[in-house]
Amino acid sequence: MFSRTYKAAVTLPPLVWVAAFLLTPYALMFCYSFWSVSATQSVVQTWNFDNYRQLFRVEVYWQTLLRSMWIAARVTIFSLLLGYPLAYFLSFYAGKKKDLLYQLVIIPLWVSYLVRAYAWKTILGSDGVLNTSLQYVHLTKHPLEFLLYSPFAVVLTLTHIYTPFAFLPIYAALEHIPRNLVEASSDLGATPRQTFWKVIFPLSIPGVVAGATFAFVLSLGDFLAPLLLGGPSGIMISNIVVSLFGAAYNWPLGAAISFCMLLLVVSLLFLSERLEKKWSFS
């Protein structure tokens, strides 16, 4: 259909782009992770595993990594708990309002991430909308301190931001379920609840896996929400990486942590693709 030259002309630029701005930095990062910093604060190219050892030996690093995973896990669960019912309602019961509601889910994605994170700061702060309202109706006497600068605030904000990412693949999976399967199930005597658990849910699993992967991977690497709303107890692994590449000036250690995360994320993506394949039937 298309000539070889044409195909090459079309595919070459993106390939060059990916090689120059993705693969090369990754390769550099990989190299850096085996180097070290001298006493005079310069990077020396002596190959060793010290950075990786440090990551597992120094408590703050692996604890923050674990906390990040725990935050990401909670964000994933809440995004699914919000996104699934929403997608299910839209796909099966919204009728003519479907398109409008779909747009309403998408529109928040057009608003800058920063704006949405700041919005939560205004809501959750000690002089924020929530605390003043609670005090105004005399439910609380003093501002609730745990609302802002806590893992709670981070989980809440990230859930808000990543729920549409969990919603979209679930919605797509639900839309792909042939409606005559739902009818067949009902015809064979299954109640709506049985039909959901025996037909609709199993067939939507690829969407759930994809949505969960999005929510987990995106929130695991997030550094803005913890920076703005996390406080000391809510910092995540990316914040440590940022400071290692910045103020701490320890690029090799930062690279080692980054590389570990990259490995984690890639294996997650690999696993989720396997799961999606296992559960897709078309």
Add this chain to the structure above:
Amino acid sequence: MTTPEIAMVSTGDTTHRTTLLSIRNVAKHFGKNAVLREISLEVAEGEFLTILGESGSGKTTLLRIIAGFETASAGEVWMGKERLDRLPPYRRRVNTVFQHYALFPHLTVEQNVAYGLRVAKKPEAEIGARVLEALEKVKMSAHAKSKPSKISGGQQQRIALARALVNRPQLLLLDEPLSALDANLRRQMQVELKSLQREVGISFIFVTHDQEEAMVMSDRIALLRSGELEQIATPREIYGRPATAYAAQFIGHTNLLKGEVRTGRMRSGPLIWPVALPDGPALFSLRPENIRLAAADPAASGSVRVHGKVRHQAFHGATELIRVECGEGLVLVARTAGGRGMLDEVELEFLPADAVPVRESPERI
């Protein structure tokens, strides 16, 4: 089973059987659009009823109303003493074979067939035995562990059938179940389906747009046109005594003879024959096979004769269809025995009894 009202339904043979399903004045509108108008019909126990109609005739909608996937705008559906149309689909003791089978892709053949029994929470031992029996009945035991995507269309068809029959419904609904199969397999499945129905003895309501399929399989045919019941009768009745011009044309070929009755004689172009109808305009259906090439001597008494010129001759193997221009704008199609070579001028004859008066089928929107 007990039925409060014992109604009689005429079926293909001379026996009379108990009414199982009764559709009473069912209508369906989608907005302003009337899809079904005032449909009433009854299905007897063990009967094979075909709902025949073109696309858009409302046949699938009627089936979906019986199954419970659509609600009727008016009218009632009764099964025995139970009012069916008030129940959700999963409470109706009716099962459906869907047009595209609708097998659950994530379940094996065996699990698909077991589905109805599992949701009814039958004991596993009973489920196993009944599934096995159902799979044997449709000759699919060998594929029990396969996924539906791994078996052919004809095999999927059998599984869909087994999945419905395993629940021992009183009534099985089939929505164009053979339309996705190729012609040969289709004919084979027609025979299999019919003998299976005789064997299990459940009533079938079979929806199709294929009049041949309807003729081959049914005890009775309900012919639907633009949401109205055109005629309901046995295949022989509907072919031999079509009630309307549409029925005559839809089922088999026919010649429609339009004309005027005056003092007991029907006149249509050059044809005149005695009828027992009041004066006025009339329409008759005359099947091509009831028109013969007249013998040289005018022996047959009472036959109507007409002379004409053959305009077209189509070879069909054992028979030939000839189009004959008889003058005054009358064209007759006759089915004759083949092997006479090319014909030119012919003398045709038919018996007045073979011309069946039919009602006009006015255009409906």
